[in-house]
Amino acid sequence: MKKQDIIFGIHAVEALLKHSPERIIELWLLQGREDERLTPLIRQAKAFGTSIQVTSRKVLDEKAESTQHQGIVARVKAAKILAEHDLDELLAKTDLPFLLILDGVTDPHNLGACLRNADAAGVQGIIVPKDNSVGLTAVVSKVACGAAETVPLFQVTNLARTMRHLQEKGVWIVGTAGEADCELYQADLKGPLAIAMGAEGKGLRRLSRECCDTLVSIPMSGSVSSLNVSVATGICLFEAVRQRRS
Numbered sequence: 001m002k003k004q005d006i007i008f009g010i011h012a013v014e015a016l017l018k019h020s021p022e023r024i025i026e027l028w029l030l031q032g033r034e035d036e037r038l039t040p041l042i043r044q045a046k047a048f049g050t051s052i053q054v055t056s057r058k059v060l061d062e063k064a065e066s067t068q069h070q071g072i073v074a075r076v077k078a079a080k081i082l083a084e085h086d087l088d089e090l091l092a093k094t095d096l097p098f099l100l101i102l103d104g105v106t107d108p109h110n111l112g113a114c115l116r117n118a119d120a121a122g123v124q125g126i127i128v129p130k131d132n133s134v135g136l137t138a139v140v141s142k143v144a145c146g147a148a149e150t151v152p153l154f155q156v157t158n159l160a161r162t163m164r165h166l167q168e169k170g171v172w173i174v175g176t177a178g179e180a181d182c183e184l185y186q187a188d189l190k191g192p193l194a195i196a197m198g199a200e201g202k203g204l205r206r207l208s209r210e211c212c213d214t215l216v217s218i219p220m221s222g223s224v225s226s227l228n229v230s231v232a233t234g235i236c237l238f239e240a241v242r243q244r245r246s
């Protein structure tokens with residue numbers, strides 16, 4: 001099992017310092033990049049007694065395995081992996097569940113963007129199958145802009161079983177598919193809810209689809225056959241937000 005990870009980028013490290021500073025083992029900073037965006041983070045890290053090293057761009061690029069680190073890279077203890085049984089704890093804490101299911105999203109940019117959307121929409125947790133899905137990688141955290149630290153990610157071994165379990169707990173599962181007859185805007189998204197999105201290439205798997213209480217589509221006017229999954233996720237989540245407010 002992986003014991004350590006890398007997190008990079010200003011927003012991602014900022015969220016880490018805010019929500020789980022105890023996970024940080026050490027920080028590397030770009031030489032000469034002690035500007036106004038980084039200074040508060042350095043101050044916070046120092047207050048936690050975090051080891052900080054100033055280094056070259058080349059070293060940071062290597063540590064992050066990316067050039068997108070914005071001058072800050074953290075080596076962290078791996079986040080606790082949440083599983084099926086942790087979901088019950090979350091459900092017990094909330095009166096009105098609002099969850100997102102991602103059935104096999106493999107692109108880290110898409111998972112990062114979905115986390116960011118989910119945080120903004122007030123989603124309480126994202127559920128993904130353990131296999132054939134991207135996990136919380138450094139790129140996911142960077143793209144999530146801090147949301148990887150705020151939105152719990154549940155990795156389950158059997159997604160269909162978890163969906164049925166949610167239904168037993170009173171959660172209404174709305175699956176999404178371009179060909180569904182019911183439009184998103186006609187669906188009632190006000191109650192205990194999980195919105196299920198499909199994978200980039202294949203969409204929702206057959207069994208996952210069958211576990212949904214209803215399927216909805218986002219109306220499309222142009223010639224493309226589908227939306228990017230993170231864009232579709234944002235649209236669905238914020239339609240739910242709109243309904244739940246009114």
Ligand SMILES: C[S@@+](CC[C@H](N)C(=O)[O-])C[C@H]1O[C@@H](n2cnc3c(N)ncnc32)[C@H](O)[C@@H]1O
Pocket residue numbers: 176177178179196197198199200201202203204216217218219220225226227228229230232233
């Ligand atoms: C790129 S699409 C997958 C396309 C796939 N060929 C299919 O047939 O579902 C990825 C996911 O985004 C969501 N999505 C994209 N466009 C959608 C639309 N017009 N209506 C509803 N969901 C959509 C669905 O969850 C879909 O599984």
